[in-house]
Amino acid sequence: MFRRNRYTIRCDPMGNCFAWLRPSRVRLTPTNRYRYDNTIDVVSSDKNALVLRRIDFQIESNSWDHRTEKYALTKRPNNPRLVVRRGTPFEIRFTFQRQYNRKDDIINLVFTVKDAETTSYAQSIRITIPVFDDRNTSNVSIVLEDEWSAKVIKVDGFSVSIEITSAPTAIIGEYILSVDTKSISKGNRSLTTNPVKESIYLLFNPWNKRDSVFLKDREGRDEYVLNESGIIWRGTHEKMKPTPWNFAQYEDLVLEASLYALSKVGRLNVTDRGDPIKVCRHISAIVNSVDDNGIVVGNWKEDFRGGTAPTDWHGSQAILQQFYKTKRPVKFGQCWVFSGLVATSESSLDVSNTICNMARCIGIPARVITNYQSAHDTHSSITVDRFFDEEGEPLKGLNTDSIWNFHSWVEVWIKRPDLSMSGAYDGWNVIDATPQETSDGLYRCGPTSVEAIKQGEVNKHFDGKFVYAEVNADEVYWLFLGPKQPVKLISQLTDSIGLNISTKAVLRNTRVDITDNYKHKEKSAEERETMIRALRLSRSQYSRYYLNERFEDIRFEFLLLDDLLVGNPFTVRLRMYNKSNKVYTINSVIGVRTTLYTGVTKAVVKKDRRDVRVGPKTEEEIAVLVTYSEYEKYMTDQGLFSITVMANVIETDFQYYAMDDFRLRMPDIIIQTIGDIIQGKPFTCNVYFINPLPKSLTKGTKDPTILTDYLTMPVFPETEARASFTIIPKTSGERTITAKFTSLELKDVDGLKNIRVSASFPNHSYNN
Template identity: 45%
Template sequence: MTNSFPNIGVWLSPSPSPLYGLEGNTIHSESPGQEETFVLPKPGAEGEETPLKPNFLRILSWDFQVERNGRSHFTSRYDLMSQKEPSLVIRRGQYFTITLKTNRKMTEEDKLSLIFTVAGCKQPSYGEGTQIGVAVDGINFAGWCAMIESSTENSININVFSSVKSIVGEWTMEVDARSGQQDNNFPCNKSFYILFNPWCSDDEVYVEGKDERNEYILNETGLIWRGTSNCMRPCSWNFAQFEENILQCILYVLKNVCRMSPSNMSDAVKVSRAISAGINSPDDAGVLVGNWTGEYEGGTSPTKWGGSELILQEYFKNKKPVKFGQCWVFSGVVTTACRALGLPCRSVTNFSSAHDTHNSLTIDYFFDDEGSVMENLSSDSIWNFHVWNEVWMTREDLGEEYNGWQAIDATPQEESDGK
């Protein structure tokens, strides 16, 4: 289990650094008895460019320390991390290291701030957590902080601690630098990804056991059970949560199909519920089309699928629902989606599974005066089997007695909250 820094309020540096609050374009020191203001650079007028002094501290390049961060965050297997030009994938509530290449050695007169923004957010806001300003060697109100680990003549290693409540998804980063009275901004042209963190005891999806984390987060294959209560048959499934475009596809579904606001992407309850809605196609053009007719012309029979990879990659490529799926297929894809985001998840099979369509918690049959079943009124049924999912998390909204496995079901049946 990796070590993660505590939440806001514990200093990373040997002695307390100033607490910075962001207001408009200015970072103000809030430490008692200190008067220090770091004004972030504002964009100049169109065509205007203020020449930098020759000795200004410039950021020449970036290194997201993919190999080092991947090991400590258990994200090395993501395809994004092994590409020719890799993108960093990390887990929230845990520090990660970045290296800045500079034109000279950093001095005490140089001030750095890191600005993190949720990618694609039209109106990033500090209040909603879609933009975060972190003064290097300071601490920010949103639970993020940064400190210099080491520096040389031409590089700076910075440890950044992300909040355990960070928004899950794609982020961008830029550095605001101040040398003397001059400011400048250095945007990074490479985005990175933040996931839920089952290894962090402060995260709502924390899982204590190593074996459980390996099974419900890192395991790429598993068995999904089908058949009947008298003849249970396992179906091997390749979850493929680390493969090409899988993470990007799930984030696309949450943003464009489920229309989740970025601020809700920090909440495991809301994200898992959105996944269960976005994996099926009714009403929202989600990932899979359900089909129980036995006729599969124009698509793939549900029994032909052996994993989630081809389904999600086809959907991400065409942005159209993939044909066809039944309960175990929906469940397998949900497991992939959850594990890709860092949500501990498993597929669960129930044999002789009652399907209640009227919220009565009973299976109701109606008979006429001759003892025949009235088919038009008897819509409840008992299926041979049904497969849904469970996601592990705490429930701050309900109380700790409800912590643990939470059921979600992507098979299109009855509406949930009108959806």
């Protein structure tokens, strides 16, 4: 045996030499004297060649090995399909018309991306894999760790079991397979092509260290890839609302819909579908319908006629199935619905959930993130500029920036070699499908490195300035006195944006605060240095304004109790403490408005104007009571309010301005199960809640999972609404039951319960 370059040349006793590649990361094209291009339309040219009679994809065992056993495609009673993850071996048994001859028979497997308009070996759209048989020294093969490979592992009569390993960088999607055979017993060089009707689905692989989506943490993979249910956080930063969401990445047509959206809606180049950076960027564009008739139509108004209200969705399954069947955008969604589809999400047809669903479905680790007090910076100034008149009324024409009570997006776990080969920006990256601003001409956002955002590196691809402003912009208040008057800088808040950034805990239905992932501690030296770095990279004139001197004689305190059930009154309080020996006159205006979660005002509920004298070393309080009868007709689905306080100190012409958002809490649905819960067997589920309103609820529906019960009788004040369902669990293990109630008078009522489904037969197990 002797060595040449990177190859080991070995000779058998008969003098036949064949090559092996030594362990190396050099990328070479595997080739040997029996590899050849072929066309599918060739059926049989060699009467001595093997002819395929039957194929066994061994779906059950392969699915367990690849953790894809829950996909509906693998369990269809008719024509199930194999779903595997790239870079991990899988086994297929081929049965031929005669026994396989190790010395004379040559087998090549040809995998072709099904929806490719043209096929190319160079672009990895069609891959021909010589099947290596280590017992046959004349069957030469070069096996590369970054390329496709196949080898014979068992011969049993007319059947040959072949282990196939796809490249860890392979294109993900649906493949068609053909088997090329040839017999060299008489020097024949013609071939027989055996097309296979059944296709194979290939996904990203977070378990493979050579895959760009590899996630080392075992429990993290269980949560961010395999978990089909989750929690989305909504509400306000002072009253956060957990909302259950069923990502449903395994359900019927969901995988097909996700791949269809990538190829036909996003028109992602086939050769780019192996790159998670490009895949994620396209997902963020195709989930919304603005540019390309994507999956979800966004609607931030209160009129949802012709579609489903965003708060009525509680999972991604129905959304993706409807989209795939109709090939038309689904109405309607808001940010958390978009996120859920990308991971698969919440009742407002949250865009975030849609993104999360699609990412998990195709094998990319993903989680939904909620950012409270989320800035929408329209001019890349890294500031949110808010203009008000003398009564604290927002000026619509000037307020192009906004602050959302909360905003949801998705983080995906991917490598970012395009930013740094050192791996400094690998890990969690933001993608957001909510159509807010364009990026390279399309409404999309990301992937944006979370680490780059924390360090203020806002010029790193993609959309760093926009995401940085969402979590760390300064909030600047301006008093507008007229078109010919200079605006007055009232105040600048450096710590009001990006609060309580939240996600679901790993394998627990609790909240985890990840604010520190996005920014340094507020008002710390590191945080201000990061802000200055970001401002220097921003070129807007607004970024050059800073806070003026403050008036210190009077301390203002704005108080609001934020844990009230809908139907109850609430009180807004303004306390003023005079620390000086002077008398001051305060002119105050307190405004109460109902709002959408995007910060847009729906209606003014109440406005209170008063003049108050505050003596030396004394304290005064203004209290404004708001009753249910006053806010009832103006309420939004999510029960959100915005409170503004404008106080003018007459003697000094100093203005104090404060603004806060809060929500009235909806009742929780209680879920009770009766009897043992066993896979494939029915059990009873009771759901109920108490009507908190001083009026009856009409036209109510309760919806656990996908079952719906229409309540025929009104639900009277302070009485119980109750329904029962029979549920048959299809799979065993930890599961979540979610329930949602909606009526004319009360919406966005939900609840969840974690259950454990016992297996009706011994389970497979695998090592994560």
